[in-house]
Amino acid sequence: xxxxxxxxFDSVNKNNIFKNKFVLQANYTPETIPHRDKEIxxxxxxxAPSLKGEKTSNLFVxxxxxxxxxLSIQYVKNxxxxxxxxNNEGVSLKIEYLNCKLKKVADTEYRILxxxxxKLGGKVPATxxxxxxxxxxxxxxxxxxxxxLILVLDEVDQAVKKISDNFLYNLTRLNSELSNTQISLVGxxxxxxxxxxxxxxxxxxxxxxxxxxxxxxxxQLQDILRNRAxxxxxxxxxxxxxxxxxxAFAAREHGDARRALDLLRVAGEIAERQGDKKIKLKHxxxxxxxxxxxxILDVIESEPKQFQLTLLAIMNLTEKNQKIFTGEVYGAxxxxxxxxxxxxxxxRRVSSIISEFDMLGLINANNISRGTYGKTRExxxxxxxxxxxxxxxxxxxxxxx
DNA sequence: AGGTATTCACATGAAACTATTCTCTGAGTTAGG
DNA sequence: TAACTCAGAGAATAGTTTCATGTGAATACCTGT
Numbered sequence: 001x002x003x004x005x006x007x008x009f010d011s012v013n014k015n016n017i018f019k020n021k022f023v024l025q026a027n028y029t030p031e032t033i034p035h036r037d038k039e040i041x042x043x044x045x046x047x048a049p050s051l052k053g054e055k056t057s058n059l060f061v062x063x064x065x066x067x068x069x070x071l072s073i074q075y076v077k078n079x080x081x082x083x084x085x086x087n088n089e090g091v092s093l094k095i096e097y098l099n100c101k102l103k104k105v106a107d108t109e110y111r112i113l114x115x116x117x118x119k120l121g122g123k124v125p126a127t128x129x130x131x132x133x134x135x136x137x138x139x140x141x142x143x144x145x146x147x148x149l150i151l152v153l154d155e156v157d158q159a160v161k162k163i164s165d166n167f168l169y170n171l172t173r174l175n176s177e178l179s180n181t182q183i184s185l186v187g188x189x190x191x192x193x194x195x196x197x198x199x200x201x202x203x204x205x206x207x208x209x210x211x212x213x214x215x216x217x218x219x220q221l222q223d224i225l226r227n228r229a230x231x232x233x234x235x236x237x238x239x240x241x242x243x244x245x246x247x248a249f250a251a252r253e254h255g256d257a258r259r260a261l262d263l264l265r266v267a268g269e270i271a272e273r274q275g276d277k278k279i280k281l282k283h284x285x286x287x288x289x290x291x292x293x294x295x296i297l298d299v300i301e302s303e304p305k306q307f308q309l310t311l312l313a314i315m316n317l318t319e320k321n322q323k324i325f326t327g328e329v330y331g332a333x334x335x336x337x338x339x340x341x342x343x344x345x346x347x348r349r350v351s352s353i354i355s356e357f358d359m360l361g362l363i364n365a366n367n368i369s370r371g372t373y374g375k376t377r378e379x380x381x382x383x384x385x386x387x388x389x390x391x392x393x394x395x396x397x398x399x400x401x
Numbered sequence: 402a403g404g405t406a407t408t409c410a411c412a413t414g415a416a417a418c419t420a421t422t423c424t425c426t427g428a429g430t431t432a433g434g
Numbered sequence: 435t436a437a438c439t440c441a442g443a444g445a446a447t448a449g450t451t452t453c454a455t456g457t458g459a460a461t462a463c464c465t466g467t
Contacts, residue, residue: 108446108447110445110446110447111447125423125424125425129423129424129425129444129445129446130444130445130446131445131446133445304449306449325410325411326410326411326412327410327411345449345450345451346450346451346452347411348412348413348450348451348452349449349450349451351411351412351413352413352450355412355413367411367412367457367458368458368459369409369410369411369457369458369459369460370409370410370458370459370460371408371409371458371459371460371461372407372408372409372459372460372461372462373408373409373410373460373461374408374409374410374411374458375409375410375411375412375456375457375458375459376409376410376411376412377411377412
């Protein structure tokens with residue numbers, strides 16, 4: 001055993017691939033953002049009036065995941081703040097960034113406000129207050145002194161989906177209640193249709209300005225990857241065609257740069273673990289599989305118990321039949337509940353759970369009608385064959401079946 | 402044969418309920434002066 | 435009398451249940467030829 005571990009530790013020590021892995025991690029902010037000059041300039045132009053202490057237009061930013069939205073905004077934000085500091089003209093500018101997607105941080109109106117208050121140096125209990133009161137405290141806090149406040153709401157679509165859009169309406173309307181401070185909103189979304197199903201009042205005020213981030217194409221992705229790879233890896237560690245292949249993979253997925261970087265990092269990790277001195281093309285393939293697999297298994301593992309029971313029921317049934325229906329799933333689910341001594345939920349609820357799995361992409365469900373035999377959903381497992389067994393094991397362990 | 406009515410087995414939505422978590426408030430209690 | 439404790443009221447949220455309503459097409463049921 002000892003020998004084995006030594007080997008592993010040695011291989012880490014030798015580490016002839018990574019120079020600085022941090023560069024490839026998701027939360028790393030590079031100094032340069034290639035191929036986004038135009039967008040950054042636009043953002044800067046829109047937000048520039050804030051330097052003079054004027055309220056800027058509200059801004060709405062679109063773009064698929066990994067197209068550099070957040071990065072660009074952060075960049076402009078930092079530059080603005082730097083400028084304000086050096087200008088020293090007594091303009092008090094605050095820019096707060098908030099990611100609305102993070103669970104437990106910001107998925108209700110209350111929590112978003114609470115989080116903002118916390119970031120601005122205030123304090124508010126995690127629960128117990130009426131939402132109205134939190135608004136008041138928020139207003140009180142920011143209106144105390146003369147400020148210019150720019151709120152950056154990342155993934156607003158998520159927030160609105162969960163909360164309803166009058167939360168945004170309240171925010172836009174807040175300016176009229178403020179005497180000292182002015183608020184501008186910057187919304188970031190990766191859903192292009194998001195604005196369409198928004199209250200017209202909110203829409204018009206939120207999207208005074210709009211910027212669309214086009215996805216990166218394969219060549220641009222290569223640039224980005226090369227840029228980072230230089231810092232992340234030792235010179236000889238990246239094999240021929242590796243960058244190109246990563247870029248190609250990610251380009252296929254709507255030009256997601258984050259995905260491309262992940263791919264490169266995981267490929268590096270795999271190469272390292274296998275004791276190779278170089279990242280080769282085959283490592284990328286395994287990396288691609290691994291990322292895909294981990295994503296699915298993570299989701300499965302972190303799902304609540306009732307969800308896991310439902311999923312196991314579905315998996316057990318799909319093993320026997322190609323096509324299964326809601327009723328059968330509910331039946332199998334009930335059996336499992338009895339076996340595991342779990343409370344049985346109503347069919348209505350299980351139906352919702354099935355819908356959620358569909359959204360997560362763990363299953364495919366289609367509404368079909370079977371004539372006299374009723375209308376139902378036809379369910380198919382979307383878990384790749386290769387990891388079904390692993391998935392099943394995880395489920396069984398989690399449920400003590 | 403062709404047309405229409407029925408019927409099934411759920412889907413989908415809305416509202417109401419439950420348990421839990423947390424703050425705030427004010428009454429009652431305690432300890433010190 | 436000030437400080438402290440503690441129970442109860444009120445809020446918010448997640449996860450559910452209850453109730454109500456919707457629905458697509460295979461089949462049953464007519465109907466007139």
